[in-house]
Amino acid sequence: MTDTAIAEALVAFDAAIATTTEVEGVWKALQALADVIVGAKLFTVMRLDWANDCSARTFTSHPDAYPVSGTKPINRTHWFETIHVKRQPFVANTIKDIADVFPDHETIWSLGTGSVLNWPVFVGDRMLGTVNMLHEEHYYTPERVEAAKLLSLAAKAAFLAVEHLERG
Template sequence: MTETAFAEALGAFDAALATTTEVEGVWKALQALADVVVGAKLFTIMKVDWATERSGRVYTSHPDEYPVSGTKPMNRTHWFDTIHIQRKPFVANTIKDIADVFPDHETIWQLGCGSVLNWPVFIADQMVGTVNMLHDEHFYTPARVEAAKHLSLAAKAAFLAAEHLARK
């Protein structure tokens, strides 16, 4: 990722947030930025509902395999400890490591993905959700995870914009 590519992608993200009137447009803009910053074959957004201790997918790049519907209980494994307690991104770079945490690992593998980067999004001292990026095995190198820090503020803005649009 060059500085110019990042600046252009960030400008496009900003313009999309300023003009979109649909929640899906917010997430598509974040996905486009993530594609430039880190890269993802599969991109999803999960939102957390702490009152019910459930999470739900609110956006997906693959609606057939990962539809936006329903919720599931919080995944309280070392994944949860990493993203919620330690407030760090969760990275698994092999399908075996993914299988240790996610029961849908076979679907992930069928989509050609063998690594995952889950970026936790915190606002007002509470995790509101995760930005989930999946790609080939060993794709999320330390350099790519470091680059993903550039998504942190944009992810917060996207969650807030989506919440604003959902209230309209």
């Protein structure tokens, strides 16, 4: 990843959310930016519904394995402590560590992924959701997690752009 590649990816992301009229276009632009900055074999976005204590997948790069449908209870494990209370990204770099938190670890492993980086998205002191990147085991090194900080503002912009588009 070079500074030029990141700058070009940020310009492309900005142009995409400025012009798209489709929610999926916003998420695809964020995925493209994440691919340049940190990399992901599987990319998903979860939105939180605090009133109903659940989350819903709003975007996925693998709709067959991880469709955009339904809801699931908010995962109140050490994952939640890291993501919501400490407001830090959650990183698990082995399938064993993933299995400790996510019941769908077998599906994750079947896709050739064994590490995860979940990036929390906060706006107005409220967690809106997470941007989830998965790759091969041991992929999300401290350097990659540090680089992912460059996604933080873009993720906020994406969530707010989607909210705007959904309001019509």
